[in-house]
Amino acid sequence: MRRNPSQARSRQTVERIVAAGRAVLAEQGYDAFSTNRVAAEAGVSPGSLYQYFADKDAILTVVIDRYWDEVAEQVAASLSDRIGPEPLGPETLRAMADALLRALEADPALLRVLAQELPQSANRERRAALERRVRDLIATYLAARPNATRRPDVALAAWVIVVAVENVALHWTLDRPAFERERVLDEIVTMVTAYLVA
Amino acid sequence: MRRNPSQARSRQTVERIVAAGRAVLAEQGYDAFSTNRVAAEAGVSPGSLYQYFADKDAILTVVIDRYWDEVAEQVAASLSDRIGPEPLGPETLRAMADALLRALEADPALLRVLAQELPQSANRERRAALERRVRDLIATYLAARPNATRRPDVALAAWVIVVAVENVALHWTLDRPAFERERVLDEIVTMVTAYLVA
Amino acid sequence: MRRNPSQARSRQTVERIVAAGRAVLAEQGYDAFSTNRVAAEAGVSPGSLYQYFADKDAILTVVIDRYWDEVAEQVAASLSDRIGPEPLGPETLRAMADALLRALEADPALLRVLAQELPQSANRERRAALERRVRDLIATYLAARPNATRRPDVALAAWVIVVAVENVALHWTLDRPAFERERVLDEIVTMVTAYLVA
Amino acid sequence: MRRNPSQARSRQTVERIVAAGRAVLAEQGYDAFSTNRVAAEAGVSPGSLYQYFADKDAILTVVIDRYWDEVAEQVAASLSDRIGPEPLGPETLRAMADALLRALEADPALLRVLAQELPQSANRERRAALERRVRDLIATYLAARPNATRRPDVALAAWVIVVAVENVALHWTLDRPAFERERVLDEIVTMVTAYLVA
DNA sequence: GATGAATGAGGTTTCATTCAT
DNA sequence: CATGAATGAAACCTCATTCAT
Structure with a gap:
């Protein structure tokens, strides 16, 4: 399968989400680790999280x-x-x-x-x-x-x-x-x- | 503790609440440690919790x-x-x-x-x-x-x-x-x- | 009917409640005007309020x-x-x-x-x-x-x-x-x- | 206002909420002005209120x-x-x-x-x-x-x-x-x- | 795919009132 | 009569998740 642009972009979005999750966790603690906050920090919409992760826990796991x-x-x-x-x-x-x-x-x-x-x-x-x-x-x-x-x-x-x-x-x-x-x-x-x- | 229980009934209620809190924590984890669940487990109404504890954390602390x-x-x-x-x-x-x-x-x-x-x-x-x-x-x-x-x-x-x-x-x-x-x-x-x- | 001591005491209790209600209202505002607070200020139990007043509004009215x-x-x-x-x-x-x-x-x-x-x-x-x-x-x-x-x-x-x-x-x-x-x-x-x- | 509504649907929802708040206030008085009642009157869920208003008072203020x-x-x-x-x-x-x-x-x-x-x-x-x-x-x-x-x-x-x-x-x-x-x-x-x- | 508006169950807490003691 | 423990409905608000656009 060839690497089309959309795949590259997806990869990037996932990275942004994971990085945001880590940042929220480190800077604000687990209580603040809400999907909305992570999405905001990642600069994506809450809905987009669910394109790449089954649920909140999946982000945490990564x-x-x-x-x-x-x-x-x-x-x-x-x-x-x-x-x-x-x-x-x-x-x-x-x-x-x-x-x-x-x-x-x-x-x-x-x-x-x-x-x-x-x-x-x-x-x-x-x-x-x-x-x-x-x-x-x-x-x-x-x-x-x-x-x-x-x-x-x-x-x-x-x-x-x-x-x-x-x-x-x-x-x-x-x-x-x-x-x-x-x-x-x-x-x-x-x-x-x-x-x-x- | 919000009110120091003088009557026997009071002391019993406090004990029931603490025991219920402990049970919920042990059996269902911290996520399940909600005031409603603790009250139900203790067999008292949610309001009764607040006769003796300032807030949820106070129960946890005990x-x-x-x-x-x-x-x-x-x-x-x-x-x-x-x-x-x-x-x-x-x-x-x-x-x-x-x-x-x-x-x-x-x-x-x-x-x-x-x-x-x-x-x-x-x-x-x-x-x-x-x-x-x-x-x-x-x-x-x-x-x-x-x-x-x-x-x-x-x-x-x-x-x-x-x-x-x-x-x-x-x-x-x-x-x-x-x-x-x-x-x-x-x-x-x-x-x-x-x-x-x- | 002769004025027995209990009547005199009742009268006094009513006065205490009304005075407490007024004090709470003046000093803490209507939001603080709860039956519990008024009873505490009056030095009587919450239950006693209902011996003399039908409900909270009755106290307010007086x-x-x-x-x-x-x-x-x-x-x-x-x-x-x-x-x-x-x-x-x-x-x-x-x-x-x-x-x-x-x-x-x-x-x-x-x-x-x-x-x-x-x-x-x-x-x-x-x-x-x-x-x-x-x-x-x-x-x-x-x-x-x-x-x-x-x-x-x-x-x-x-x-x-x-x-x-x-x-x-x-x-x-x-x-x-x-x-x-x-x-x-x-x-x-x-x-x-x-x-x-x- | 918590979020400035960009979509048409949003603006409509805000209007519905404010109108509902006004209606509840006028028809049922301030005591009835609860978030649940306003939401019900507006035909939205309680959570939607908080998309656009920081708290109950913010609706009242508008x-x-x-x-x-x-x-x-x-x-x-x-x-x-x-x-x-x-x-x-x-x-x-x-x-x-x-x-x-x-x-x-x-x-x-x-x-x-x-x-x-x-x-x-x-x-x-x-x-x-x-x-x-x-x-x-x-x-x-x-x-x-x-x-x-x-x-x-x-x-x-x-x-x-x-x-x-x-x-x-x-x-x-x-x-x-x-x-x-x-x-x-x-x-x-x-x-x-x-x-x-x- | 992406968006963000909408959902609604469920969280903590208060308080007018009742009732066993 | 008095007490104060107990009640429980209902208040405000959050947030994981869904879905029409």
Whole structure:
């Protein structure tokens, strides 16, 4: 099928809507995330929303998916630089935590809404998928090198690490406690490392 | 509360309303938490809500406060049994984590809504207060016994522990991963202990 | 029937309610004139209102009646001092207008509500009755002395005078234009006098 | 107005709403002026009201403004016919009073509500503006020709005249006393004329 | 496809009134 | 008689969604 102009325009409209949804969410919170407001922000009519999205939730889902994809991609990118013999050594760990923190810091307003204000919907599933992916990565790695840890159940260890680190990063970003960023990274690395060899 | 209920009937009505609010929240989610639905569930008229609560949020606040108070009380109770020379030894740690898990397991449906669906409002503040309280407790303990840890910043260490453990307990309760309860407790204790002495 | 204590108490309660109604009306306007607020101000329970008044309007009616009775009485009193051969001479006229103004000035807040905020109800009828009474007085006087005026229809003349003077007094009291009170009285007397002999 | 109606259908809807508001007000009084009732009378859904009006009061304001504008326009039109050397001569006076009466007679039911039942809001201000305008007109005229009156303070005289005449016209229209229309006009003219030269 | 007017169910809240205690 | 808890209709308003143009 050839790319006719109308398809290109459609694509653009979808983009405008998604961008508007994200902006409304980040700047005004979930309460303000009404179809009318999103349409206005996108510069389209309310009716047009329904040409591209089944309902309000569908827009929300795309915004959410994109956000967590971005986060995942940034964390993943921090790994691709240093694929070596010791991917879970302290330096790699620190690089990952640093990347995660940087990704979350990029848009704290949106993060707050996504992490704390959203009804069930897609969000949960999306975030869970991200966790699962990282978890499997770690579990696989640990399983492959028996010396890397003394933990008996590597799947469990991977799960604990992901859940714990995720929340430390999240809380630090959203609550802005008076701890230096570098110190927090230190502690994350220390905790994970100590845990693995304990 | 708008009017402090003197008669027995009043107190009963207030209780019915709060219980109904909690039930609606747990069983139908925050979206369903409408004054009409709560009133219907409580078996009172919509107007009666406003005899005792300034607005919808006031009901929500009471439900939230009660819930976190219950959790705090149960965790605190697990400590009162074992006030000894080593409050942060592995056994005490395990007892606390066990109590926390048990408290959260009591009503996972409600927990899910409180932890994941609620708009800012009172919830955030209430939960933050709980975290702060536990954090201060730990920090004070660590500061008092220099040998208990090698972590340089005890306030930071306390913060990391609370945030990490909280999320592990929360996730295990809500996501029901296929790990045995006892094993999860093992890992929590291991992680905290290893981190402190690292 | 002998005056037992309960009757005396009833009387007192009625007074408290009426006074409360007047106070609420004057201080907070008609919108605030709710049965609950009046009961609270009177220090009785909402239910008690209905022991003495059929409904909310009944309370309003009493407040209105009393107010206009007071006004009427004060204007009438200003006449009783000077019953002579020439009750509508300039001096008497001025005394009446002065008394009216003084009566209205006594409680401008209440006057504003009664004159401008009230729904139909009793108010209209009550105020009309007052006007009618003064009108008849004037008409009777004019009819009795053919030389007092050149106006062909004394009933009409009386009506015009009452309606015109009433509004001048009302407006001056409520809108507080920057005219001296004495000058306004001058003009009222002048207008009426000139009109009558024209 | 919330949205300036571009399509023909929109304008029609706005008109229907305003007309319905006016009808409800005139036929059922201010108490019946609820958004639901106005919407029903207009044959639109309650939500449609809020496409064009910020809230209930905004509808009321338009109804009020239009009404007094109509009155003002009719009175003004009666003057434009006879701009001559003597704008406040008896004939002009009579023409104005006649026009005012005719304007008020057009919709006595609505007049009653606007003049007697409305809460503060826009109405007061609107009517006061009308009075002020006429007052200034008269005062200016009187100031320009010293012979037209013997009254010492022309501003005061203008104010007295406007307030007095307004109420006579209003009362005659609303209370329908048994005086002939022509006679009432006679008396108004007589009163004003006599007052001015007194 | 796009528009934006229209919908209408349902949200929160008030308040005149009733009635068991 | 008095109380005050309870009622419930009805108020204003929002917003996801539809549909004629």
